[in-house]
Amino acid sequence: xxxxxxxxxxxxxxxxxxxxxxxxxxxxxxxxxxxxxxxxxxxxxxxxxxxxxxxxxxxxxxxxxxxxxxxxxxxxxxxxxxxxxxxxxxxxxxxxxxxxxxxxxxxxxxxxxxxxxxxxxxxxxxxxxxxxxxxxxxxxxxxxxxxxxxxxxxxxxxxxxxxxxxxxxxxxxxxxxxxxxxxxxxxxxxxxxxxxxxxxxxxxxxxxxxxxxxxxxxxxxxxxxxxxxxxxxxxxxxxxxxxxxxxxxxxxxxxxxxxxxxxxxxxxxxxxxxxxxxxxxxxxxxxxxxxxxxxxxxxxxxxxxxxxxxxxxxxxxxxxxxxxxxxxxxxxxxxxxxxxxxxxxxxxxxxxxxxxxxxxxxxxxxxxxxxxxxxxxxxxxxxxxxxxxxxxxxxxxxxxxxxxxxxxxxxxxxxxxxxxxxxxxxxxxxxxxxxxxxxxxxxxxxxxxxxxxxxxxxxxxxxxxxxxxxxxxxxxxxxxxxxxxxxxxx
Numbered sequence: 001x002x003x004x005x006x007x008x009x010x011x012x013x014x015x016x017x018x019x020x021x022x023x024x025x026x027x028x029x030x031x032x033x034x035x036x037x038x039x040x041x042x043x044x045x046x047x048x049x050x051x052x053x054x055x056x057x058x059x060x061x062x063x064x065x066x067x068x069x070x071x072x073x074x075x076x077x078x079x080x081x082x083x084x085x086x087x088x089x090x091x092x093x094x095x096x097x098x099x100x101x102x103x104x105x106x107x108x109x110x111x112x113x114x115x116x117x118x119x120x121x122x123x124x125x126x127x128x129x130x131x132x133x134x135x136x137x138x139x140x141x142x143x144x145x146x147x148x149x150x151x152x153x154x155x156x157x158x159x160x161x162x163x164x165x166x167x168x169x170x171x172x173x174x175x176x177x178x179x180x181x182x183x184x185x186x187x188x189x190x191x192x193x194x195x196x197x198x199x200x201x202x203x204x205x206x207x208x209x210x211x212x213x214x215x216x217x218x219x220x221x222x223x224x225x226x227x228x229x230x231x232x233x234x235x236x237x238x239x240x241x242x243x244x245x246x247x248x249x250x251x252x253x254x255x256x257x258x259x260x261x262x263x264x265x266x267x268x269x270x271x272x273x274x275x276x277x278x279x280x281x282x283x284x285x286x287x288x289x290x291x292x293x294x295x296x297x298x299x300x301x302x303x304x305x306x307x308x309x310x311x312x313x314x315x316x317x318x319x320x321x322x323x324x325x326x327x328x329x330x331x332x333x334x335x336x337x338x339x340x341x342x343x344x345x346x347x348x349x350x351x352x353x354x355x356x357x358x359x360x361x362x363x364x365x366x367x368x369x370x371x372x373x374x375x376x377x378x379x380x381x382x383x384x385x386x387x388x389x390x391x392x393x394x395x396x397x398x399x400x401x402x403x404x405x406x407x408x409x410x411x412x413x414x415x416x417x418x419x420x421x422x423x424x425x426x427x428x429x430x431x432x433x434x435x436x437x438x439x440x441x442x443x444x445x446x447x448x449x450x451x452x453x454x455x456x457x458x459x460x461x462x463x464x465x466x467x468x469x470x471x472x473x474x475x476x477x478x479x480x481x482x483x484x485x486x487x488x489x490x
Contacts, residue, residue, distance in 0.1 A: 041173065178379050225244070259300055268394070
């Protein structure tokens with residue numbers, strides 16, 4: 001391959017996920033000798049991690065003395081990168097740096113690439129020791145960063161500590177999915193909720209098509225999902241650029257399943273009217289009716305389609321629902337992953353069930369204002385709807401979900417293709433959905449409802465204190481469901 005009169009070096013093993021532009025970008029990253037910031041923007045399931053790992057390998061092939069710091073916003077993402085870099089690398093060349101506070105859950109394959117104290121806690125070597133490593137988590141002359149979710153301040157920590165004028169910085173992520181978690185309203189007003197990747201991609205030199213393969217590369221071949229699963233996100237978020245390239249045998253597993261309303265369409269929207277509730281000790285919502293429906297679907301997926309528990313996932317935006325689901329599934333289906341949308345970003349499962357929880361119009365305006373749950377949060381919606389390989393099941397109340405234009409468009413989309421089950425659709429699915437409202441005027445913010453919701457949560461704090469439970473300060477209570485990871489100990 002040639003471009004600009006220069007000959008390419010052969011890269012990788014011809015991975016089909018890497019197109020010509022991607023190969024050129026990887027080669028360019030390896031060849032550049034001055035400071036540079038580049039971007040890898042990736043649609044869902046398009047091989048972002050493969051590209052990042054291949055770029056690291058190419059830098060090392062062209063610059064054997066390069067020192068690379070590969071960062072990610074979660075332990076799981078960092079483990080995946082390190083594990084894929086292990087091939088051909090000795091523990092003296094690759095180091096997986098873990099925080100001392102990390103629980104003892106490191107994959108066995110990475111144990112020899114990490115250091116522990118005698119009590120099992122992770123050890124952080126001195127800077128001079130880290131400098132001996134050539135690859136992965138070491139001080140760098142060439143730096144790569146994976147993850148759109150990193151906040152600006154988190155991104156600047158490794159930059160400030162390690163970068164020089166010759167450092168190459170590569171960011172990888174999906175601008176259409178979840179951004180950094182910023183809980184402070186003041187910080188959000190100051191722009192700290194805008195990731196560094198978003199800032200780069202807003203610049204002309206990164207937006208221009210003619211600069212693809214030089215300043216940035218966009219991955220568009222989806223190797224994960226059945227074409228029907230990515231059809232709506234593709235048209236709504238990615239301008240039709242996403243190409244369905246998944247293995248048809250694997251992605252068509254659910255077709256013909258007798259639980260599908262349309263046997264040729266692997267998406268179900270199960271419309272139910274449940275009841276969302278909160279416990280005295282938590283401001284987070286849960287819905288027992290939805291949890292019961294989800295459990296039944298898990299059982300049927302196991303029995304009918306023989307899908308293993310590890311290949312099923314349950315996504316819900318509220319931590320209280322996560323707790324309820326894990327309790328319900330603990331005995332019969334302990335290995336089914338249950339988590340918030342944030343925990344599933346970057347993950348995939350053969351079958352995904354989404355529990356949307358909200359079934360009451362009370363305080364929905366508060367959810368809208370604070371981007372809680374799925375309503376009025378298109379990025380969270382996008383993440384949840386693009387994790388499934390073969391079958392996607394969404395359980396929810398259309399009266400609530402229909403308040404949001406993106407959700408209403410999606411529900412109309414599923415209804416038109418025969419994927420609707422349960423209660424009848426409560427609006428005309430043929431009616432066009434405006435871009436800024438659902439047509440029933442519910443998105444107009446009512447300050448009085450906001451004040452009522454705030455007072456409701458303040459009362460919850462008082463009840464919590466009276467019960468002798470761990471104190472929640474007012475700000476934490478008001479933002480208790482906003483863009484947080486689910487942790488095992490919660």
